[in-house]
Amino acid sequence: MVNGTSHTRMKESTRTRVLQAMQELGYQPNRTARSLRLNQTDMIAMILNKIDNPVYGPLRHGVYEAAAEHGATVLLGDAETMRSGSQFLTRLLSQGTVDGILIRGEGLLDDDVMAELRSHPKPILILEHALDHPWIDVDDRRAGEIATRFLVNLSHRHIVFVGGSGYLSQQRYLGYQQAMDAAGLTPAPHLATGFGEQAGADGLRQAMQAATAPTAIVVNNIMSAVGVLAAARDLGIAIPDQLSVVGIHDVDLMQHLRPAVTAVRMPMYQLGRAGVEALYDLIAGRPSAGGVITDPEPELVIRDSATALTRVRD
Amino acid sequence: MVNGTSHTRMKESTRTRVLQAMQELGYQPNRTARSLRLNQTDMIAMILNKIDNPVYGPLRHGVYEAAAEHGATVLLGDAETMRSGSQFLTRLLSQGTVDGILIRGEGLLDDDVMAELRSHPKPILILEHALDHPWIDVDDRRAGEIATRFLVNLSHRHIVFVGGSGYLSQQRYLGYQQAMDAAGLTPAPHLATGFGEQAGADGLRQAMQAATAPTAIVVNNIMSAVGVLAAARDLGIAIPDQLSVVGIHDVDLMQHLRPAVTAVRMPMYQLGRAGVEALYDLIAGRPSAGGVITDPEPELVIRDSATALTRVRD
DNA sequence: CTGAAAGCGCTTACAG
DNA sequence: CTGAAAGCGCTTACAG
Known part of the structure; x- marks a missing residue:
């Protein structure tokens, strides 16, 4: 009953007493044991090339939110720290670390690393067009x-x-x-x-x-x-x-x-959400709805740095 | 021998053949099983209040680097996504998710969340002065x-x-x-x-x-x-x-x-490194070297936005 | 319907 | 020195 199934029938009073005891003792299920049993960690990795770029802010929000809806946590990594043989990469490649991977590498991951990643048993989705991989991107x-x-x-x-x-x-x-x-x-x-x-x-x-x-x-x-x-x-x-x-x-x-x-x-927010959905399609073995995100469209935000050309230059 | 110990004595040729087979088959140990057995996940969480703030760039580098030296991966979270009952928090509180937690919450985590965190069985280090918790900070x-x-x-x-x-x-x-x-x-x-x-x-x-x-x-x-x-x-x-x-x-x-x-x-880079070291002191049950980081000191970088007052204003 | 048992893949204490 | 076995904490298929 710990995971919510109604396997056991017991007196209602017993049930509530147990649940209460769980709460009082601060029982928290052990994720690791669960992961091992289910072969599923409820974690996905997101790898960005320059984590500091503020354009990733909304992307990250979208990814974290959508991941949470799937009951998953996000492991965020920077492509810079993913040299071949690095701790992060080794970890990622180990079985039982992550259910899937989202990468925005933009050619910054070298061929060795990409080859290693491609050998990963879990699905990978590229956040940009890739020739031989499922991908999704903004326009x-x-x-x-x-x-x-x-x-x-x-x-x-x-x-x-x-x-x-x-x-x-x-x-x-x-x-x-x-x-x-x-x-x-x-x-x-x-x-x-x-x-x-x-x-x-x-x-x-x-x-x-x-x-x-x-x-x-x-x-x-x-x-x-x-x-x-x-x-x-x-x-x-x-x-x-x-x-x-x-x-x-x-x-x-x-x-x-x-x-x-x-x-x-x-x-970018929508890219994040759609990326997670597409990744979970892959994880579930469903056909993935990748491609270019067209809704919403890129939108011009007019401020002060551009103006009509009035003077003619020669 | 898979984890490097020389438990077994065997012919050198056999050993190399096994290792070669491991490589060819792309064997990767299952982290989850290892974590369950050792009750240690080799992951630490870092929680920041406004992840997007560029001042965190070097902090993150320091943390990721030092964590890698401890064979650990970093789970990065934003305080914003840590409402009470949120996916991220639940995950964090579950046993077997993380070996320790680094928090820079700056009062943005509400009392409920802090109380939940304090009930965490693994060590927590605050990246700023906290009354009743180990802490470390810049000056x-x-x-x-x-x-x-x-x-x-x-x-x-x-x-x-x-x-x-x-x-x-x-x-x-x-x-x-x-x-x-x-x-x-x-x-x-x-x-x-x-x-x-x-x-x-x-x-x-x-x-x-x-x-x-x-x-x-x-x-x-x-x-x-x-x-x-x-x-x-x-x-x-x-x-x-x-x-x-x-x-x-x-x-x-x-x-x-x-x-x-x-x-x-x-x-900030040094804060990240020192924070991880102090956290691992706590994890190992060693006395932790927390406090204010004095080396290097805060350093003035003189550019163009400040100049000597020449005109007297009245 | 429900309780007891098997097994996920590791690591390590233990018997041989 | 080395092989086989136990057990980490879950979930689920299975026997009762």
Whole structure:
């Protein structure tokens, strides 16, 4: 009766007395024994590449919430700590640690680690497109397109795409290209300077060296937007008057910068929830509803860092 | 021999053949069975109040690293998800989930939850001073003192202390008071507006309403510094010319803001490592080396947001 | 319907 | 020195 089944019939008074005793003595079932018996730990792992990135906040909430609904706890790991042979990886690969794994590795897990993970007996779901694995993701291509089209509609003609590297960045750049093409404009090459604040600053400096300086910039990694603002200030470029900036992904911080940064908000919370559901489909052997999350769509949040092009530059 | 002991004597060739077979078949020991037998899971929990706060980055690194050295994995939880009766808490309280718990709750865990946690059979270490529990922390009082003294030395006389709430903030305010007292200045009341960007903006607005406006401000919560910068811009207050700003705690972001923010760096990485060591002392029944971490000391990182007071305001 | 027994995969104390 | 057996605390199939 401890686990709630009504296996035993007993006097109601006895039942309540037992339950009361359980409570008084603070009885807590031993999860380990249960896990061993059921071959199921009610834990899932979530592996992120840069845990500190604030875009993961809502993702994590979604994952924790949905996991809780499945009675599961989340083991959070950073790809950085997952070198081959690392404690975390060994643990993860051991049987009886975790019922399934959610990975957003973005190419940062090297081939050795991926091979080890793929040998894992429990299901793995990739939070980004992977060739030979179930996956789920937000619509990165569309985010690039939305950001770019917004700038095109503001009459910008010289728009560059800055920051990032790896698969997701390529998707967003693809969206940028599409929007540029659709407007009859020539896409600039992808300035893939990486992630974080410094990458944004580097990207802007590179962009400004082009023969015709851009009037607008799509920033791939949202923290890079901070670096773009800083570099613009340092270079004496006024935002948005001389340069419009739109970021991809949105975080609280953006509304507190000056100027507040216009950004494309991605449904990261929903990605988290859907990722857990898809993972549990796999765990249960059901067909998994993966693919691109289209509801809600990426959404443009208009703030102060982008404005219509009024002056014509020559 | 599977766990490395040389219990069995056998031909060397046999031994290697077995080990090889283990590798080829991808044998991984079952952690759950091991945990059940040993009554030890090689997992510790770390509970933070606002997981997203970037000041936790280095703390997490320290904890993960030190835990790995003890052969342990970290279960990371947010105090927010730890309502009484929540999945995470139930899980944590179950026997056989975790060998020990590290909490930085800062008063955000309500009494019910704390009572439940205290009934936990495994050791708990608080990452901040707690009356009736082993604890360890960085030197918050000293950080407040360092920030304030720096401003005093820059000839500021009207210095306010803004942001935060709860025990840690009080410690820092205490340090502020000490530095003000030592300089023969009157401490302003603690403007405890809370955490995050908005709290900083609110704090600055309140501070500027005082009869004599401050020329310098110590910002308790580092993300609040972002809000202080934004509000200053919105109010037309030039930083650092009209207002000097020093933050407590330091994160990468601060050097990428404009102006870059002068801040007191706290040894969070070391706190993480020391916390794990102290927790394992408790687990082993050894006396625990808790208390305030004094090596390294909080360190002032001078950037551009604070400058010497030149103009005298009346 | 219900109680007693088997077994999950380990580790270790014990018998041979 | 080494092999076989017991037992960690659960859950569930099975016998009564």
